Amino acid sequence: MSGVARLGKRTKDLTKRLQPGDIAIIDHEDIDRVAAEALVEREPAAVLNVSASTSGRYPNAGPRILLDAGIALVDSLGEAVFEDVRDGETVTVAGGTVSRGEELLASGTRQDDETVAASLEAAREGLSEQLELFAENTLEYMLRERDLLLDGIGAPEVRTRLDGRAALIVVRGYHYKEDLATLKPFLRENRPVIIGVDGGADAVIEAGFHPDMIIGDMDSVSDRALRGGSELVVHAYRDGRAPGMERLEALGVDDGAIAFPASGTSEDIAMLLADEKGASVIVAVGTHGTLEEFLDKGRAGMSSTFLTRLRIGSKLVDAKGVSRLYRQRISTFQLVLLALAGLAALAVALWATPGGQALVQILGARLDGVLSWFTMLFSPRVTGA
Structure with missing residues (x-):
């Protein structure tokens, strides 16, 4: 080829x-x-x-x-x-x-x-070795980030209000398009705080919504998303270096941008930030949740995601679970169709009885009279010589 x-x-x-x-x-x-x-x-x-x-x-x-x-x-x-x-x-x-x-x-x-x-x-024969490395990295991350995991120390102050609100965190990962499509009724009716993790911000925009906050190292998010007015939180190294801030400065959107120094992945700090700022529930789209997904990511840092999920606990809901549990309320269009179907059934029932037929004839005559009167209003008048 x-x-x-x-x-x-x-x-x-x-x-x-x-x-x-x-x-x-x-x-x-x-x-x-x-x-x-x-x-x-x-x-x-x-x-x-x-x-x-x-x-x-x-x-x-x-x-x-x-x-x-x-x-x-x-x-x-x-x-x-x-x-x-x-x-x-x-x-x-x-x-x-x-x-x-x-x-x-x-x-x-x-x-x-x-x-x-x-x-x-x-x-598969070498999988046990990877599990051992995963366990070692998990323990190392726990010791390094215990203050952030246990007490939220190090989480920056943000302008976006999260206290008491639902938060939707979107990562461009597993089946994110299907999950976002399923969650559209939830988004319209509950209006959660939408957090895009790097390229997840573009996924939100493609789905027809706007991210309130973008978190990440800013290497895979588009210029259009960064210029969209969302609050920007740059994932920085533990020593404070934030390469992503250089890109924001080049685009002229660094004013108000915040650095968040932390180990682990950007999706981790997005979850930890939402939890620390009081989000009532955190709905995750495209994130990694199973052991297969952790290993498939191919990164030692995925152990941080495992601990982050333990830290947040029941507050975190995977979008795949929401798509099975959440049911859309009846829409206006469905109500209109139901009303029309009811009127049609009523009309058929009336027409089946002599009294109903007489009523329909009377209504038809009245309607014909109204149409004739309306037509006369716009017909040309004949004037005498």
């Missing part, structure tokens, strides 16, 4: 430029579910990975998702591809080779159902 090559070492940035039929060239070890679903949505002809799509650390879901979508996947092409291939030029993929015309550029391993299944089986 041949197509236009699009290169990007950050998969989430590359997907913004991909067009259907392109050849995506990435550097993504252990392709996770979120990255794979983002690639599938853009419909590339093939995905060429300079790294191993499954390294063996844990059984990641990304390669299987790509193959099930009919997208060719070639692994372990090597870093030289980023030097030999220019963005926008046409390349050809044949088996595990990549060429430009007659020139061979790189060769790797073409993945299929059998190779992916074998890689996942081998990765």
